[in-house]
Amino acid sequence: MMNYKQLYYFWNVAKHGGVSRAAEQLHLTPQTISGQVKELAQSLGVDLFIQSGRRLKLTPAGDLVFAHAEEIFQTGKALEARLKSRQHHSELLLRVGVSNVVPKSIAFSLLSPALQLPSPVRLNCYEDRLDALFAELAIHNLDLVIADRPLSADTGVKGYNHLLGECSLAFYGTPELAETVKPDFPMSLDGAPLLMPGPDSALPPALERWFGDMDISPQIKAEFDDSGLMKAFGQEGVGLFPAPEVIREQAARQHGVVIAGVTTAITCRYYAITPERRLKHPALEAISRSAQDSLFKTRVETSP
Structure with missing residues (x-):
């Protein structure tokens, strides 16, 4: 040595x-x-x-x-x-990587409990592609990665997946566009303008299977690696976009969009991926507890 x-x-x-x-x-x-x-x-x-x-x-x-x-x-x-x-500063440091396909409102709702602990916590947040975040996790530059898919064994990175919660998938759009889809959802998606998340997201394969099973073919207008940019296009009426049902209030408030329809056939899942098996950091425990007790607690009964 x-x-x-x-x-x-x-x-x-x-x-x-x-x-x-x-x-x-x-x-x-x-x-x-x-x-x-x-x-x-x-x-x-x-x-x-x-x-x-x-x-x-x-x-x-x-x-x-x-x-x-x-x-x-x-x-x-x-x-x-x-x-x-x-x-x-006598404060806890939590270094978090957020996948760029995770909605900003989901990331905020997941992380905000860490800032409400009795002991002060300082968050260092980084947004990037998932492969880049996993590389940082591997060399312990991050304490946590928030992603819409689990860490798989073939990445070569040692880490542990903690399911934070899951919810149904909704399709959002401007009120005018949503009204054209609502009456016969989901069959009305056939030929409808649609904005799609990019290949970094876990959603495209599930959506493609579902469209095939339903025998519908939406008109794909654009694909986006960044969820915020996709919502910005949706806000302008370019097309409908898929996103977790639990962000309906934030989506209405921030982007002026409403839900055109919800399907339980596709589930949005979010994971906390850490280098250690147990969530030892107090902030990580608060994030996990709040996600399961509050953010993802309510499931909406909706159409297939």
Whole structure:
């Protein structure tokens, strides 16, 4: 295993341009620094420096080692700063990744209980594609990922799925467009203008199967990776759009759209994906409890 003290000495020599300057900065003798760097080079089996006049110059192997050392020690400084900030503010930090296909109102409803705990919680929220969020989860840069699908084994990322809740799927649109669909829903979707979530969402395969079973063919006007952009187009009357039934109030308030119809044949599910099996963080416990007791508690009996 690499000796990180030796790596630290090497990093300082490379950064300050010589053994003597590094020794001054570290308050050590040049002999100590030089001996430790030589031992590091021997353990790695490469030459790290070559003499260039009165200065030491990094070899190509030395450049590679220095680049990695720079990253290692900068990460260490960032960790120290984060811990000091956390102690100073005496608050819990929760780093959350939200899939870009999860409706913003769902994300807010799920996360807001974390901000209502007796102990202060500071949220760091990131929105991105699910594969990018899983990569951050794998290196423990995130405490939680909120997604509309579980983490599958073939991603190669170690994580645990916690089902937060589920609800029926609704089709939303402007009041005028919704009225044209309501009387004979869902058969009235045949030929109706429809906005679809992109392939990152769990919905498209389920919708395609359902359309096939019902023998209906909506007119697909556009596809969107971002749920907020899809709603913006729906607000302007471009087409109907599918979204969870539980956001009906927020959708009406924020976008002026209403439900044209609801189907129980397709279920919207939302997951908290964590690097640990148990939800140990108090904020995670609050999120899970509130989702099951409040947000997803009521299921609406609707058409097939």
